[in-house]
Amino acid sequence: MPEVRVKNATKKYGKIIAVDNVSLQIHANEYFCLLGPSGCGKTTLLRLIAGLVEPDKGEIYIENRLVTSVPPEDRGIGFVFQEYALFPHMNVWDNVTYGPRVKAMGKKKSEKLGREMLEMVRLFERFDAFPSELSGGMMQRVALARALAAGSKLLLLDEPLGALDAKIRNDLRYELRKFVKDLELTGIHVTHDQAEAMAISDRIAVMRKGKILQVGTPQELYMHPQHIFVAHFIGESDFLEGYVSKITKKESIIELRGRLFVHTLDKTHEEGDKVVIAIRPEVLTVEKGKKRRENSILGHVEGFRFEGTNVRCQIELENGDSVVVVRPALMTEWFNIGEKVTVSFPAEKSFVFTYPERGLKRELALE
Amino acid sequence: MAHFSITRFLDSASSKSSVRYALYLSAITFFFALILIPPILGIFLKWNTMAETFQHPSLMSRATAAIYASFAIAIFVSIIDVVAGLPAAWLISRERYRWLNVLDTFVDIPFIIPTATLGYSLLLFWSSPEGISSLFGDSFVSPGWLLVILLHFAFSYPVVVRVMVGAILDYKREYEEAARTLGAPPFTADRTITLPILKRSLIASFTLAFARSISETGATMMVAGAFENGPIFIHNLKTAQELGYEGALVFVSFILIAISCLIFVTIRLLGPRLKMPIKKVWLSTERKLSGSKVTNLRNGLSLLVFFLLILIPSLFVALPAVYAIINGTLNEAVAGVGNWQGYWQSLILSYSVGAIATLINTIIGLPMAILIARKRLGTVFSSILDVLVNIPLIVPSIALGVSLSIFWKNFTTIPEMGLLILAHLAITYPYLVRSMAAAIERLNVSFEEASRTLGGRPFTVFRTIILPLTKYSLFSGAIMVFTRSISETGATLAVTELETAPVLLVKWVNILRGNIESPIPITSLDVGLGCGILIVFSFIILLVSRLLARRKGRY
Known part of the structure; x- marks a missing residue:
């Protein structure tokens, strides 16, 4: 059950800084996700841990051993590639027993490990099939068996579910977590899919432009985002821009556009600060007509969509801002386009961030 | 306007499957009649002479x-x-x-x-x-x-x-x-x-x-x-x-x-x-x-x-070539004095034959490349063609020339120049077809399908999709055909008395070493300069091809 530590790691490709002075600690037997949009440096960070690329600066420790200059074959890792990288000239059996063979574990042990791993992923009966004869899900499981058969306790997964259909992806992600937990491994999983990361991780590091913005459990990231991008990327958020108008002992009052005032529990800003309020769409309440509620704003319905479990309501507020409200379909009244409504939210369920220097749109951009 | 109407004519003709198959059939006929069969069949026409050799x-x-x-x-x-x-x-x-x-x-x-x-x-x-x-x-x-x-x-x-x-x-x-x-x-x-x-x-x-x-x-x-x-x-x-x-x-x-x-x-x-x-x-x-x-x-x-x-x-060889420039041999060469007149003639002949072979092979090789890459006549037949087009590559060129010469001289009184071009066509044909077939194979077929669904007729698809996306391979294939033709010696010696540049240089070396007699003596500087001039031309071709290869968006 190795612990992994990354200390001030930097990796540049020409002028592009793929990983920018990142420090991170992954605990033993943890299922850890590196989450972020495409190009954020999460795969590079994983490859640094694997030793497939060397950092320009910084150190990598696996089980308290400095491995920065250790080649990948000597790091004791298992790596599952995005497109599996199953050796096309070898059948399933030869793929899975490759690790034990090149590590000179001996024929008996290699065969035992190969058999165990293939049985574990329920593919022993396909031992003589070639990769081209397998489905995406099967290839993924063979790749996993191959990585595990090498005997490593640290499993690195680079978007392992990215090439699969949505349904299979959903099934396999729980299976991956189960393997890691059952075999008492440490798993580091790279993904750009926040739902996937939320579903399987013990902890998640949200990355952007080579930096880690926040590390925490799925609940922490969702309930207490410390960065506006995290609030945007993990789950959904509506954003309202304004200024801190007044600070009292209990709360701060924020003036939105159109001289609308809302209350928040924020204590981190001062009067006059330009801020952005983030509110989860499922926290917002929407009611027909004009109602007097805490933090209520009038508006009209611009769009209304039934999504199965939920309904999604697009509302233009009276000050011209726009918000999305998501409510359980069976517990919400339905609205017509153009209908006057009141939107409200509880003060304790909003997050207040300093208005980004380079503008809100650019701060939230995925690329 | 003329271009427009020709394009329209070819577009509408290409929609007819009979026209397309006629084109493919022509490509196949050309391949068998001029490229594959003569170099192989020729030797069988003199099969009976072999018995004499055993004695x-x-x-x-x-x-x-x-x-x-x-x-x-x-x-x-x-x-x-x-x-x-x-x-x-x-x-x-x-x-x-x-x-x-x-x-x-x-x-x-x-x-x-x-x-x-x-x-x-x-x-x-x-x-x-x-x-x-x-x-x-x-x-x-x-x-x-x-x-x-x-x-x-x-x-x-x-x-x-x-x-x-x-x-x-x-x-x-x-x-x-x-x-x-x-x-x-x-x-x-x-x-x-x-x-x-x-x-x-x-x-x-x-x-x-x-x-x-x-x-x-x-x-x-x-x-x-x-x-x-x-x-x-x-x-x-x-x-x-x-x-x-x-x-x-x-x-x-x-x-x-x-x-x-x-x-x-x-x-x-x-x-x-x-x-x-x-x-x-x-x-x-x-x-x-x-x-x-x-x-x-x-x-x-x-x-x-x-x-x-x-x-x-x-x-x-650049050393004697440089020395030849210093000591004035280059001036003699430029003036066409002595052996140099023949040299320039041979150079013109080499480049002319190279250009003709490149042009003809480009025209007749393209349909064959499409046939092979897109398996237009079925997988089995296309695979057989794929193997057969390589044969001129593997056959020793002088043996190919001997056989080709026997074949054509047996049936017709073909002029020497014609025979020379036929030999060069046969030897260089695979270079263009292989290069283009590989490029078309690599090309995602959905591009062509997209063009068809947008209203493109087969010729338009070829003109606007296949050709622009494979032009680099077409160019490199053509360069290979040209340079191979310029280098070709064995088949040239076998089919004709005409002297291309490499044949002439071989002769000069033989004169220099006393294997052949010549009224005008040859010096090592002559040979060096002759080789040097060929190298300079080769370098220019290499440079142009590499510059084109580095262009962005190449395929």
Whole structure:
């Protein structure tokens, strides 16, 4: 059950800084996700841990051993590639027993490990099939068996579910977590899919432009985002821009556009600060007509969509801002386009961030 | 307006399946009638003359020895090519030093220099007092089998490097990385994963090197001395016209063609089934072989081999060429004094034939490339065509020329120039078809389908989608056809008395060495300058092709 530590790691490709002075600690037997949009440096960070690329600066420790200059074959890792990288000239059996063979574990042990791993992923009966004869899900499981058969306790997964259909992806992600937990491994999983990361991780590091913005459990990231991008990327958020108008002992009052005032529990800003309020769409309440509620704003319905479990309501507020409200379909009244409504939210369920220097749109951009 | 109406006419014609099939049928007819059948069938027309040869034991033993020498050298050189070329290709494609770009360009030099010039350059370097012999005294490597091996290595090595660099760059490196993460040291990962995946390219590079060696004539004549391989034997027979020579000519040509085809088909069929020893791992040895010391040693040796055996000998002819410029020989050349008039005529003939062969092969090769790549007439037939178009590559060019000459002279009184063009067409045809078929195969078929769904007729699809997306391959195929035609010596000698530039240079070297008498003497500076001028033209072609290759958005 190795612990992994990354200390001030930097990796540049020409002028592009793929990983920018990142420090991170992954605990033993943890299922850890590196989450972020495409190009954020999460795969590079994983490859640094694997030793497939060397950092320009910084150190990598696996089980308290400095491995920065250790080649990948000597790091004791298992790596599952995005497109599996199953050796096309070898059948399933030869793929899975490759690790034990090149590590000179001996024929008996290699065969035992190969058999165990293939049985574990329920593919022993396909031992003589070639990769081209397998489905995406099967290839993924063979790749996993191959990585595990090498005997490593640290499993690195680079978007392992990215090439699969949505349904299979959903099934396999729980299976991956189960393997890691059952075999008492440490798993580091790279993904750009926040739902996937939320579903399987013990902890998640949200990355952007080579930096880690926040590390925490799925609940922490969702309930207490410390960065506006995290609030945007993990789950959904509506954003309202304004200024801190007044600070009292209990709360701060924020003036939105159109001289609308809302209350928040924020204590981190001062009067006059330009801020952005983030509110989860499922926290917002929407009611027909004009109602007097805490933090209520009038508006009209611009769009209304039934999504199965939920309904999604697009509302233009009276000050011209726009918000999305998501409510359980069976517990919400339905609205017509153009209908006057009141939107409200509880003060304790909003997050207040300093208005980004380079503008809100650019701060939230995925690329 | 005229262009518009022609395009419209071709567009509407291409919609008719009868027109499309007529085009494909023409391409197939052309291939069989002009490219494939004459060079093979010709020797059967003189089949009965072979019996006579069997009654001349000395001639027979010379013939069999020559055939044996041809194959022994070709196989040996191809093996050495792969052994030496693979590390060089690895170095070029994997290391990230800037100077490797220069090395990458230099690798093409022996490939693009006309082989007769290359032969003379190697002769100067290894055998003449001005070359490496000046260090050791006497002739360091005398003309003969060893010099033939060095020569064949020099001109076939770039083929292996070029094919393998392309293959390594195209190779999905994730496989190798996966092997490393599973515990394999770099050497083990390369041996058990990368090389087996690149097996097809390795086999292709071996086959191409073999074909280059087996079919080369002009340069071999420069360095062979008294040694005879198949092509030299055929040339010597033709020149001397000894008793029973015709039968021996047919016999050697037949055996060379038959065995070459047999080897080619065997490699093609059995190559993919060839198993590499990948199950066993010698961990401690392979760890040592993966170390930076061994890797640096390997890279150093690759560079040494390249500079000492390939680049310096190939460019050595530049020394007399430069001296010829200084001492005024260039002025004589430019003025067309003495032998130089013939030289310029031969150069014009070479480039004219090269241009005609390139133009005709481009026109007739394109439909064949589409037929093969898109399997227009079914998978089986397209696969058969795919194999057959390679045959002119593998057949020794002088044997091909002999057979072609017999065939056409038997049926018609074709002018010498026509015969020369037919020979060059046959020899260069595969280069264009192979290049274009590979490019079209790589092209995603959905581009063509998208164009069709948007209203494009077949000719529009070809004109607006296939051609722009494969123009780089078309251009490189055409360059290969042209340069191969300029280099061609064996078939030219076999079919005509006309003197192309390499044929003339071979003759000059023979005059210089006293093998042939000439009223006007030839100096080594003349030969050097003659070769130098050919090299300059070759360099210009290389430069243009590399500049075009570096353009963005190429396909």
